[in-house]
Amino acid sequence: MIWQALVDGVLSGAIVALGAIGVTFSLAILRFANFSHGDLLAVGAYAALFLLAIAVGSGASGEGLAAPIGPFSFGWALPLALAFAIVVVVLVALLLDRLVYRRLRRRGADPLTLVFASFGLALVLRNLILLFFGPDPFHYSTEIQMAVRMPGRVLVMPDQILVFGITLLVLAALWAFLRFTRHGIAMRSVAENPVLSGIAGVDITATIRLTWAVSAALAALAGVFYGVTVQVRPEMGINLLLPLFTAAILGGVGSVGGAVAGALLISLCENLAALVIPGTYKPMVPFVLLLLVLFFRPAGLFAPAR
Amino acid sequence: MSAAATMLRGEGVVAGYRRDLPIVHRADFELAAGEVLVLLGPNGAGKSTLVKAVAGVVALFAGRIAFEGRDIGNLPPHRVTAGGVAFVPQTDNVFTSLSVEENLRIGGHLVKGDLGPRLAAAFERFPDLARHRRAPGRALSGGQRQMLAIARALMTAPRLLLLDEPSAGLSPRMVTEVFDHVRRIADSGIGVLMVEQNVRAGLRIADRGLVLVNGRIAHSGTAQALRDDPAVAQLYLGKFAVAS
Numbered sequence: 175m176i177w178q179a180l181v182d183g184v185l186s187g188a189i190v191a192l193g194a195i196g197v198t199f200s201l202a203i204l205r206f207a208n209f210s211h212g213d214l215l216a217v218g219a220y221a222a223l224f225l226l227a228i229a230v231g232s233g234a235s236g237e238g239l240a241a242p243i244g245p246f247s248f249g250w251a252l253p254l255a256l257a258f259a260i261v262v263v264v265l266v267a268l269l270l271d272r273l274v275y276r277r278l279r280r281r282g283a284d285p286l287t288l289v290f291a292s293f294g295l296a297l298v299l300r301n302l303i304l305l306f307f308g309p310d311p312f313h314y315s316t317e318i319q320m321a322v323r324m325p326g327r328v329l330v331m332p333d334q335i336l337v338f339g340i341t342l343l344v345l346a347a348l349w350a351f352l353r354f355t356r357h358g359i360a361m362r363s364v365a366e367n368p369v370l371s372g373i374a375g376v377d378i379t380a381t382i383r384l385t386w387a388v389s390a391a392l393a394a395l396a397g398v399f400y401g402v403t404v405q406v407r408p409e410m411g412i413n414l415l416l417p418l419f420t421a422a423i424l425g426g427v428g429s430v431g432g433a434v435a436g437a438l439l440i441s442l443c444e445n446l447a448a449l450v451i452p453g454t455y456k457p458m459v460p461f462v463l464l465l466l467v468l469f470f471r472p473a474g475l476f477a478p479a480r
Numbered sequence: 481m482s483a484a485a486t487m488l489r490g491e492g493v494v495a496g497y498r499r500d501l502p503i504v505h506r507a508d509f510e511l512a513a514g515e516v517l518v519l520l521g522p523n524g525a526g527k528s529t530l531v532k533a534v535a536g537v538v539a540l541f542a543g544r545i546a547f548e549g550r551d552i553g554n555l556p557p558h559r560v561t562a563g564g565v566a567f568v569p570q571t572d573n574v575f576t577s578l579s580v581e582e583n584l585r586i587g588g589h590l591v592k593g594d595l596g597p598r599l600a601a602a603f604e605r606f607p608d609l610a611r612h613r614r615a616p617g618r619a620l621s622g623g624q625r626q627m628l629a630i631a632r633a634l635m636t637a638p639r640l641l642l643l644d645e646p647s648a649g650l651s652p653r654m655v656t657e658v659f660d661h662v663r664r665i666a667d668s669g670i671g672v673l674m675v676e677q678n679v680r681a682g683l684r685i686a687d688r689g690l691v692l693v694n695g696r697i698a699h700s701g702t703a704q705a706l707r708d709d710p711a712v713a714q715l716y717l718g719k720f721a722v723a724s
Contacts, residue, residue: 356589359578363586366577372557373535373567375590375636 177326179445185334187441188341189403192396193414194421194433195348196389202365202428203385206288210270210296211393212411212418213303214263218394219401219410220303221262222255223312229254240315245322245332247315248402255314259394267390268383270295276382296411303408312406337399344395345434348388352430357384365428413457417441420460424467426474435476439463485512487671488534488640492543493553495533496526499541503529505695506543513639516662516672518686518703520679526695527675528570531642534673535567536560547640562590566633570644570675573629576618580609583617583628587635595635602631605661623654630661641665643674647681659685683707 193215200208229251230240239251274291321329352358363371364381372378400410407413417440424439425432444459467474488511496503504526511517519527532538533553534545540553552560557567575583584602588595603610606627612620620628626646633641646662647655655678663685666672676682683689683703691699691712699712706712 356585359582359585360589362578362582363575366575367572369537369557370569370572370575371586373537373561373569374586374632375558375561376586377558378556 175449176446177328179449180442181324181328181330183442183445184438185330185338185403186445187438188338189396189399190414190417190421190441191434191437192341192344192392192399193418194425194437195430196393196396197418198422198425198427198430198433199361199365199385199389201422203361204275204288204382206285206292207419209289209292209415210299211292211389212413212415213296213299214267214390214393214411215397215400215414216303216406216408216411217266217299218259218263218397219406220307220397221259221394222252222398222401223307223314223406225255225258226251226314242315242317242319245319246336247317247319247331247333249315252314252398252402256395256398259398260391263390263394263397264387266299267386267393271383271386276379300408300411307408309408312401314401314406331403333402337403341395341399344392348392348430351388357381361385361388416457416464417444417460420464420467423464423474426476429474429476432474432476436474486510487513487548488673489546490530490534490543491546493530493533493540493545494542495529495538495540497529497538499539502541503695504533504692507692507695507697509690509697509700511640511671511673513671514666514669515688516666516674516686518682518689519673519675519692520682520689520706521692521698523677525692527692528644529695530692531567531644531673531675532569534560535565535642537567537569558590561636561638564636564639565642566636566638566640567642568626568629568633568644568646570648574617574620574625574632577616579614579616580620580628581613583632584609584635587632590636598635598637602635605634606631622649623651623658626650626654626658627661630658630665634665638670640671640673643672643676645675645677647676647678655681 193211196211197208200206200211240249242249274295275288278288278291319332321331322335324330352362360371360376360381361384363374363376364378368378421436421440422433425436440460440463443463444456447459448456490507490509493504493507494502507530509517519530521527529538533540536552536555536557536559544551545553547563547565550563552563552565575586578586581599584599585595588598591598608624609628609631612624617625617628643662646658650658659681662672662674674682683706686703688702689700689706690697691706699706699709
């Protein structure tokens, strides 16, 4: 039982980590708490759902692009849908920045104004999803898949293993991008000192656009992966928001590794807590963790040293 | 100075943080390639503001700042840098969370292609940095940080280097070392506009100097003339100049 909870915690934590990195980027580089980030995940999940619906069309389930690949529940339509979702969410994020956040930045708006703007945009995105897709939850696939038995009588779905593997690859690629590429190092420099970055020749506006694009791409991945392993719901963004922020703050604002570790820690705690408290109370775990970290270590557990 | 030799020219520069409260008032100055021009004066005189206005960090409210004949006033800092001007601020001039090499790579952000030769040149010029290549900026001493900040600024191969109090907080030995580097940089053909509180050290390596008081240029001349001017020495530069 406990091993199952631990494995489930790690698997779901990986998805939360993808979203939490976007939150930590917005806090460190864009310098405000983006409360619409959760809804960007939902936009990604629904964009993929939209393309899946078109790709599969009215044909019978389990045929053509919808035919399951090996042990997985989905067919080749899903990778296409994932790519489509990434493009859509990146464009939506850049559009929102262009229409709202950039205008506010140019007017010298303080971070609190940007936070309230993000609240408003979150509501807009959520209600647009409700308008076009309705309130009912969806699954990307209704195919039955056989669980894989792991040591310790732990059962894991093939979809979960694949999602976890892809997430690890994405995180490794992101680490390499931030560490070894000029634009990655520029993002880190802007996170620490935007004025000095500009003096050094970094185009701050372009770096902000890049930050939106990277955050949005990760949000799309997280949204689609959540849809693959759980389900797609209009309120999935708001429900994920607290774990995302808790992971980012727990890990230390600006620390990508910290956000990943924070996400894993939260998901592990959630799943372990579900063993001893009723499942309906599970969502309060991130909230308690957030309070604890803000009280005892407000800079986070893995904050980059200055 | 001949007009042809002038690389930086300021005419009637009015600059500051608020339009209704400018800090620099109608400053005129010029600088030639390979020359060190030092800005002197008491605290709050507007020396740093003037240099920051050249760097694009502080707003230019009136007047003109031209580098190699092109207006650079109010350009964003990255475009000023792209135009061949590098700036080393007085504080927060290195990225403490980035390694020494990453700091230099950020300095070379605008450079297309392989940064290897420029990194090698930076480490050859500042061997102490080569020994701490992988160390984070926060692990460096004050002198090493200043060296790193200058090395970072030189990564774009600028034709004009702006320095804001490079000796601040350094030991006398480090001040000598940093200023020797600055002189060598100027001797390589790079113009240097430098704010300095350490008057003795500043005038030792400078070719010319400007003395700012209350945002206005009160005195200007060669370094030797400023050192020998009793009025300047007594009013703004301390007693050393009179004694020497």
